[in-house]
Amino acid sequence: MHWHETNVTVRFNEADQWGMVWYANYFAYVEVARTEVLESVDLLPNQLVDLGFIAPIIHLECDYKAPARYNQKLTVRLTLLPQDVARLVFAFEIVDAEDRTCMVRGSTHQVLLKSNGTMVYKLKGELEKRIHRLARYFEVGTMH
Amino acid sequence: MHWHETNVTVRFNEADQWGMVWYANYFAYVEVARTEVLESVDLLPNQLVDLGFIAPIIHLECDYKAPARYNQKLTVRLTLLPQDVARLVFAFEIVDAEDRTCMVRGSTHQVLLKSNGTMVYKLKGELEKRIHRLARYFEVGTMH
Amino acid sequence: MHWHETNVTVRFNEADQWGMVWYANYFAYVEVARTEVLESVDLLPNQLVDLGFIAPIIHLECDYKAPARYNQKLTVRLTLLPQDVARLVFAFEIVDAEDRTCMVRGSTHQVLLKSNGTMVYKLKGELEKRIHRLARYFEVGTMH
């Protein structure tokens, strides 16, 4: 299983009055990593809509291990957990970019809906092709 | 000139590590007041788009007088400054809800564009009607 | 079990490009409700620190049932789930303020730490008194 990695630096406005990243701000970092991956397989939100689908998050969970602080350099790690059904489950970890201390760890679950709101149970056509490329990237660690 | 007033309470995640509202977070409070007013004259962003227009902000300025803190109760005051041209200039003040100390004071300038991006120089039709109702509200302090 | 309720209106900057509240922005609404409750028992973050403690969130989970939209009026419902150990587990629901459709439902888990970072296993003194008042509020629905 491959983890996609990207780096972010904690911004001043993301820390709370204890100087620690407010707990919901970590999810913006997860989206930085997710965007990079989705862009590489043409599955950015707009591109998904162009195919006639949306992929709302239906479940989120997160464990907080250590607080990140203003200006701290972090590495966001993202992978896709294999599923039997037409669902995208991403696992993420955010670690200190240098000493790799784990700050947070969690997952998001997304379902695939047609634009009319009906659930997608089985992948087909272009959507299937792109999601298989996405899955393969997280298996082998390369787009090719 | 009438000022529309609404109340907000500073949220935990809006204060920075000094316990003061981060300077760009005040604009979310201004939007609370603006939404209330625009809703009452059917000029919410979506409604404006339905009429074939958008109203992007092209200029913002703000003076910071005193810092607001977590859980502080604030009153957001909003008015519309009369203009010769087809432009919306809102002035705002954010004051302590109790002792009325001024925290910030500023203005936003919006132009009116047709959906195709061309500038609106002269108001006509339904757009003119609604913007006149908006202007009148700020002159007389009532929608009727 | 009592649920504390408070109302919020979705702000323009909290909706994403589909016009739906971005999934992590709901937690700011939860904090609005939590602040109201903690204020009433003198357990706001600063007050907790004055007693020599902090209460970091160590776990968060959330299910997303339906999307809230810009300017939608929401009711945030918050309760405290009884625990055997010195831990604060808040459950929350965010529902449409009028038709009570459930938007999101979830929980946050907080541990209590002394300012030096050591875990609190057993409540004592002023901290115990205030947390008992908090728990009692969620049992009986009144502060008295």
Place this chain on the structure above:
Amino acid sequence: MHWHETNVTVRFNEADQWGMVWYANYFAYVEVARTEVLESVDLLPNQLVDLGFIAPIIHLECDYKAPARYNQKLTVRLTLLPQDVARLVFAFEIVDAEDRTCMVRGSTHQVLLKSNGTMVYKLKGELEKRIHRLARYFEVGTMH
């Protein structure tokens, strides 16, 4: 006059329902650039506090030229405008990272206060040394 430059990519949660960056979110990008510069001269907010000072923003102005969109790569440009008094005036521009189209342009004004709240009119000691290094960086474009 030297401009410090850094790159940011627009995050999903920073775009509004028109897919454009919400106007107050640009200031988070300005802070990314400012943090990089202040770090290099040991003037990060915490370091300033350690010296016995704070530097609140008292004025902000910004012109919006073109909207940035989700996943757009931007270059944030920051410089310091020379002042006769003990005041920090940063000018900023945010441009498309590739074609250099200007998105926004503005400035922030900061005063220097002693921790007790009294205004600093004349720089002295370590504070003067560091602010001179900061000013020199923006004159000559290097820290050495």
